[in-house]
Amino acid sequence: MKTPFPSYLQRFQRVLRHIDEHLGEGLGLDVLAGVAAFSPHHFHRQFTALLGVPPGRYVQLVRLKRATWRLAFRDAPVLEVALDSGYQGPEAFTRAFRQQTGQSPSAFRRQPDWAAWQAGYRPVSDIRRNFMTDAFAPVRVIDAPDIPVAVLEHRGDPATLGDSVRSFIQWRRAAGLAPRLSATYNIFHDDPDQTDPADFRLDICAAAARVPANDLGVRAGIIPGGRCAVLRHVGTDEGFGAAIRHLYADWLPSSGQDLRDFPLYCQRVAFFPDVPEHEAITDIFLPLK
Structure with missing residues (x-):
């Protein structure tokens, strides 16, 4: 065509x-x-x-x-x-x-x-x-703080990620940490397009000063602070991979920056279904030295 x-x-x-x-x-x-x-x-x-x-x-x-x-x-x-x-x-x-x-x-x-x-x-x-592709927003470089978080590790097929999300929502409700009170993060250990589904890893996180003992597998963790390149993605998750590729393939080679030894992560600022899909906001963080 x-x-x-x-x-x-x-x-x-x-x-x-x-x-x-x-x-x-x-x-x-x-x-x-x-x-x-x-x-x-x-x-x-x-x-x-x-x-x-x-x-x-x-x-x-x-x-x-x-x-x-x-x-x-x-x-x-x-x-x-x-x-x-x-x-x-x-x-x-x-x-x-x-x-x-x-x-x-x-x-x-x-x-x-x-x-x-x-x-x-x-x-x-x-x-x-x-x-539904859009132009990429400008990339910013910031100094991010340490972020104590509650972490639920998803391990396995990305197709079953929804089950882990449901478990994490259950924990948040019990802990009284609704998204409006506690920022939501994902840590991307693997690229789902390049990883065997059985080996895929992603952490679902929420800002939390402490994590009481629980039966859902949620533990305390930290997103370490430091310099980060930040790209705001506004739109559906289908465009999320293109935004990440833009960071790695376009911005990083021309930036003169080096990567820090921590995975790419994101903050879900406004998410579907609470807003229309094309209005969902995700800030993508690429850790830098």
């Missing part, structure tokens, strides 16, 4: 962002075609040809992703999640959710089948990775 002209591509990027911003509103063909400034008939054909899925199916998948995150990581009632996903009631929502994930919403909330969900969501993930 030939690369579309930038102005043509921007019209569809505008549609994708409009969908993220208005998931709880009407997103019919006429509305989306108007955002793109195409006729509805041609817009449907153009969207499907360029992105690989019909616009209605794309909207459904994005809404269902937000629903899965709210079911897995938040306490919203199923009826509220159904209505916010554009369904008139829980029955229609349950049918669509089961067709997509193989589980009912209640079963998913109890024990998510992440592999089935990720397989069904892959078309949207590919669209976001390929078509």
Whole structure:
């Protein structure tokens, strides 16, 4: 496929962002075609040809992703999640959710089948990775302080990371350390694209002065202070890898800086599903000597 002209591509990027911003509103063909400034008939054909899925199916998948995150990581009632996903009631929502994930919403909330969900969501993930790229923010160099943290180590397939996140949320709630009170961090020991899934390592952290004994495997740790390059990534997790590659491949070789012996880490400043995916904010820290 030939690369579309930038102005043509921007019209569809505008549609994708409009969908993220208005998931709880009407997103019919006429509305989306108007955002793109195409006729509805041609817009449907153009969207499907360029992105690989019909616009209605794309909207459904994005809404269902937000629903899965709210079911897995938040306490919203199923009826509220159904209505916010554009369904008139829980029955229609349950049918669509089961067709997509193989589980009912209640079963998913109890024990998510992440592999089935990720397989069904892959078309949207590919669209976001390929078509929702933004310019990188300027890189800053700062002196970061030592950060005492509570740490839950995730070891194993990245596809099961959601289970570790759920355990960490359970610990945070019991400890009274909501994200608004305690900053959230991830420490990236491995690149999921370059590591065997069984060997993948990532630490889920929250700022905490002390960590009481617990049965969830959460321990006390520290993110050591020092000089860091910081890149703010605003957008979906699909663009996260490109931001990290920019730090390593573009910024670092031209900076004259050397790396410190500590893994790359990030602070989740504002995260989905509490904000729309394209408004999620993540500060990426590259430790420097």
